[in-house]
Structures are given as structure tokens and as C-alpha cells.
Amino acid sequence: MSDDLIRALASALPKGRVLTRTSELLCYAYDATASEARRVPDVVVLPASTDEVARVVRIARGAGAPVYPRGAGTSLSGGAIPAQGGIVLSTTRMDAVLELDAENHCAIVQPGVVIQRLNDLAAAHGLMYPPDPGSVAVATMGGSIAECAGGLRGLKYGVTKHYVTGLEVVLADGQIVRLGGKATKNVTGYDLVGLFVGSEGTLGVITEATVRLVPAPEARATMTATFAQSSAATRTVAAIVAGNVVPATLELLDATTLRFVEEYAHAGLPTDAAALLLIEVDGPPEAVAREAAFVERVCLGHGGVVERAADDEARERLWAARRAAYPALARQSRGTIVEDATVPRSRIPEMLAAIEEIARRHDLTIATMGHAGDGNLHPTVLVDPDDAELMERAHAAIAEIFRAAIDLGGTLSGEHGIGSAKAPYLGWALGEGGLDLTRRIKAALDPQNILNPGKFTA
């Protein structure tokens, strides 16, 4: 990257907001994806306003330099890695909650706001922002909108795209556009807000978002059910969903995950079970009592051992244990590859059986957890990036997991996105027609391919 470009960036932004020292740049060379190669950017910019973002993008466009938008860098698909060097545009300085409109059940935020912070502010008004990725305490609104993040409440409440009603976006030519707004119903023209949700920084930089909030549930019941066979756990998931009861949370941890989580979090989880379901129902107290009793009956009917969280402290312990799953697995090997192939809910038993068979055949440790109620499992392969033979087996197994999910009527990614990690497989899920349309949209909005190049449509 030329010195002229860095000088232009430095003169466009206030002092201290253009980083060029290697020690600083190294922090932006990676995200949470262990399988993708790191790449040190040439420069990092820290804009604090939409105008500053637009200035950066215009300078980049003039020079044909890549721009990599970045929130907290917790992407699990290589989305935030500056694959071709160039400029990392970090949104961490744009972290204001601009408005919390309790009357209209919505909030307007800058992209660098951490999701949990919005939730804490909403809670003071008896409201909540439902998208709840495991990374909620650090991930940003911009990153989660760009990934269309899901999370632990997806079964009942849906995912990020169901909550974004308005966006401000800086396009690849530096133009600032405002799309949608506070109205929850809006069919005025194409769904342009929807186009940018889940676009992984490849179509524009999100500089502001209007999101829906919902009333926080009055009551909750949280329980675990442990099973001697994983197939009994997955059949239980299918039976609960088929019973027309929709828990807020229906998470599965297999035996390997359980063992590692317990070693790490000491939450009192049984380490001799083949699988554990973490289930939470919420809503008005009467409905919660009825639904919890139903869920308990289904679990017992499938041979589960059920334990209810007696109080908030016990509930928090269980949730903390679930959220500790990635760090617990990450300690077990030099690297982990976390996948999120997703199938229709009723096919979860077949999907888990397929993952177990693929792991055996390739002689790999694959710990599986995830949002089973959504059909969204996270098979996590323990790897060593320096062991070429192991990595080859891991990648062969992952390709087979993708194929199995697609054959079961599912897809490559339920929530972690495509990034660079799944880009080679995108055509499997979209088909030639879908891939071609995707490429034409990208070419129309970013003809120079400066926004997050090397990702998604590669």
C-alpha cells in the first residue's frame, strides 16, 4: 500500500485514528476462525462518524484499496480477516446508543455498540433485544447485523434479520444511504434493508441501525435433561418441537463437549451422559408452568434425567456453562474449526448421527453442540494447524458434513456466515443460478471489489 494512501487517510481523520505500527496492526490480522490464514493489514482506521467512514471509503475507492469492516472480530467464518491486506475499518469508536424509543419498542445504534450493552439498556424499560449469540458480551451490533447472527434464543425469537428495520450504509463509492426506519411494516420498494443484513461487509459499511425490541418475558423456567444415548436427545428435540411448544432455548451438548465444558466451567454438569439438552421456556407465568411441564414429560418419556434450575443463580450457572463451550473446546487443541451446517429441525437426529459417523471414519475428535431446536448444530473439529495430515482429514470431514446437511434439505451456515471459510462451497447451497445472482448483486454495488474482497463470493 502506498505511503500516499496512508497520508491521505491520516489527513482525512483526526490524529491517532490511523494505525500503522506493526505491533498495532497484528491485533487485526485474525478473527475467531482458527482455520483461516492470518493476514496483517497495511493500515487500520478508527472512524468515529458516518462522514469519516465515507471519507475512508472514498479514499480507498480512489486507490482501489481493499476495505475490511470490523467489529469485535469474533467471526467464525474468517469474515473479519483482511485477506488481501489493505485497510481494516474498525467501528469500535462508533459505539453510541443514539436513541432508545421505549414507546415504539425500538433503538437506534451505531455499529460498534456491543449487543449486551443494548440489552442492559433495554432491560431498564422492561424490553429486550432478542438476538443472542454466544459472543453477546463482546460482539457488536454492526458485526452481528452483517453476519445476521442467531444465537441461543433463535427458536422462539428468530435471528437478527427479524429485528432490523432501518440502516444507514456507506456504499462502495462513498455514498451514504438511509434505508427503512422505525416503521415495523414497510414494503416500499425492494427489501434493501434485508439485502444488507447478512451481507458480511461485502456490499457496504453499516454506520447506523434501527432495531426492534420486544417486551422481556415475565417468567422463565430453565432445565437440563441428560440422556444415555445421543439419539434419545435428538429425538426429544424433534418431539418437543412437534408438540407445538416453542422453547426460547433448546441447546444440545454432546458427550465430548459436556466433558470439556465441565472441566473448564465446573458447573456441576454430568460427565457420564451421552448428551445434554439445555432448555428454557419463557412467557407469562401460567404458560411457562404449562410448557415446562410438557417439556419435562417429553424428556422423561425419552429416557432423560431432568433437573430444573431452582433459582436465578442456578440458571446463570447453566447459561455460563453453555457460553463457555467454545473456550472450553479451544483449550483442548491447538485449533478448532467450528461449523454450523443447519438442517430442518426434524432431521436433527440424522444430522447428529452423520456427524458422529464422519468423525469415526476420519478418526477425528468432533465435539458437537448447538442450537438443536433450530436444526443448527456446531460440530467443532479439534485440529492442529501445523499438522498437514490432520488438517487434510479435517477439511475432508467438513466437506462431508456440508454435503450431509444439504442432502438432508439444509444449508451450509445457519448463522456464522460464509466469509472465506465456506466460500468454496457456496455453489453447493445456492446452485449456479443463485451463485450467479449473488455475483451480479456484488458487481452492481461494488464493481471494483474493494469491500471485504476474498470473502463470500470470493
Ligand SMILES: Cc1cc2nc3c(=O)[nH]c(=O)nc-3n(C[C@H](O)[C@H](O)[C@H](O)COP(=O)(O)OP(=O)(O)OC[C@H]3O[C@@H](n4cnc5c(N)ncnc54)[C@H](O)[C@@H]3O)c2cc1C
Ligand atoms: C465464543 C463465540 C460464540 C459465538 N456464538 C455465536 C452464536 O451463538 N450465534 C452466532 O450467530 N454467532 C456466534 N458467534 C460468531 C460471531 O460472534 C457473530 O457472528 C458476531 O455477530 C460477529 O460480531 P463481531 O462484532 O465480532 O463482528 P466481526 O467478527 O468483527 O465481523 C463479522 C463480519 O461482519 C462484517 N462487519 C463488521 N462490522 C460491520 C459493519 N459495520 N458494516 C458492515 N460489515 C461489518 C465484517 O467485515 C465481517 O465480515 C460466536 C463467536 C464466538 C467467538
